[in-house]
Amino acid sequence: MAMQKCQSDFARAVRSxxxxxxxxxxxxxxxxxxxxxxVYRNNVMVGLVSALEARFPATxxxxxxxxxxxxxxxxxxxxxxxxPLMMFYGDEFPSFLAxxxxxxxxxxxxxxxxxxxxxxxxxxxxxAKPLTPAALSGSLADALAGMRFILHPSVxxxxxxxxxxxxxxxxxxxNDLAPVTDWRxxxxxxxxxxxxxxxxxxxxxxxxxxxxxxxxxxLGEAAAAALAGNPSFDLAANLAALFAxxxxxxxxxxxxxxxx
Numbered sequence: 714m715a716m717q718k719c720q721s722d723f724a725r726a727v728r729s730x731x732x733x734x735x736x737x738x739x740x741x742x743x744x745x746x747x748x749x750x751x752v753y754r755n756n757v758m759v760g761l762v763s764a765l766e767a768r769f770p771a772t773x774x775x776x777x778x779x780x781x782x783x784x785x786x787x788x789x790x791x792x793x794x795x796x797p798l799m800m801f802y803g804d805e806f807p808s809f810l811a812x813x814x815x816x817x818x819x820x821x822x823x824x825x826x827x828x829x830x831x832x833x834x835x836x837x838x839x840x841a842k843p844l845t846p847a848a849l850s851g852s853l854a855d856a857l858a859g860m861r862f863i864l865h866p867s868v869x870x871x872x873x874x875x876x877x878x879x880x881x882x883x884x885x886x887x888n889d890l891a892p893v894t895d896w897r898x899x900x901x902x903x904x905x906x907x908x909x910x911x912x913x914x915x916x917x918x919x920x921x922x923x924x925x926x927x928x929x930x931x932l933g934e935a936a937a938a939a940l941a942g943n944p945s946f947d948l949a950a951n952l953a954a955l956f957a958x959x960x961x962x963x964x965x966x967x968x969x970x971x972x973x
Contacts, residue, residue, distance in 0.1 A: 761789035764802045768833055771884040772810075772826045776819060784813055800837065804830055821875035828881050828912065831869040831903040835910045838867035843906040844956070858933030862926050867905040870920055874898040878914040887912075902954065916954055918946030923955075 734746060762785040766773055773781040788809045794802050807826035810816050816823075843865055871877065878899045882888040900915040902923070915923070918939035925935035939946040 758786060758789060760799075761794070761802065762786060764799045765789070765806060768800070768803050769806065769826055769829045771829055771881050772822060774884045775822060775825065775880070776816070780815070784810065784816065787813075800833060806830065821873065821877055821880055824871065824873035824875055824877035825881050825884070827873075828871045828877055828901050828903065831871050831901075832910045832912065835867040835869060835903050835905040838865075838905060841866050858936075859931050861929050861931055863929075864923065864927050865904055865906060867903070867910075868923075869903045870915070870923055871901040871903060872898075872920050873900065877901060878912060881912065913954060916947060916950045918943035919951050919954060922946065922951050 762782055765785040765788070766781065769781075776784075785806075788803075788806055792805050792809070796802075807823045807830055810826055811823040844862065876893055876896060876899045878901045879888075879893060879895075881901075883890050883893075900920045902913045902915050902919070904911055904913075921942045922935050922939035925938045926932070930938070936946070936948045936951075939948075939951070
């Protein structure tokens with residue numbers, strides 16, 4: 714228990730500049746280790762903020778480096794890393810921004826951050842062989858409607874009431890900066906079928922369609938659910954989006970799309 718308290722006090726002091734130097738911390742060449750501990754504390758905070766800056770570059774560009782750094786410091790003080798894999802640090806940062814009062818004037822910011830967090834997870838997802846249209850060529854319509862598919866391990870859906878795909882693209886270098894003229898919500902399909910992470914805007918009804926496929930619903934049932942939720946759902950357009958992003962993988966389970 715004494716060791717646990719010591720570790721807890723040390724971790725808290727590292728994140729909190731107003732916290733006293735933990736009991737038992739000494740310096741080999743000074744009777745007052747406060748200054749040396751302050752340097753260590755600063756280095757830890759700089760490292761955490763740098764990790765967030767690397768993971769959320771578009772978010773940082775939208776609000777500016779000073780605003781982002783201030784928010785990142787507050788987040789780091791509240792949410793220390795729970796893993797030594799720093800590329801995943803900040804999974805909770807989008808939720809923090811959603812509740813961060815100074816960011817309320819930028820309501821689409823959490824959505825952009827969610828998209829960037831999903832891109833990191835997609836980049837480090839396990840590899841899997843994606844399904845191509847050729848694998849299904851010759852399948853009868855009835856057979857195709859009854860097939861079940863599984864999403865590629867890298868796939869995530871980021872839903873938003875704001876045009877986050879457009880905003881992210883303009884702040885990540887994918888597209889040129891320009892005024893946003895259409896403020897309708899956009900749902901993003903994030904995937905890494907091969908080497909590079911891809912972000913695509915889902916067609917109408919695409920989110921429901923994908924969610925049902927992920928739940929192992931047959932293709933026909935997934936399409937029907939998407940159409941019921943959105944009369945503009947177009948099965949051909951959504952299948953094209955899935956194949957373009959190579960977002961589904963092969964499986965050899967009974968009543969599911971067979972391996973080639």
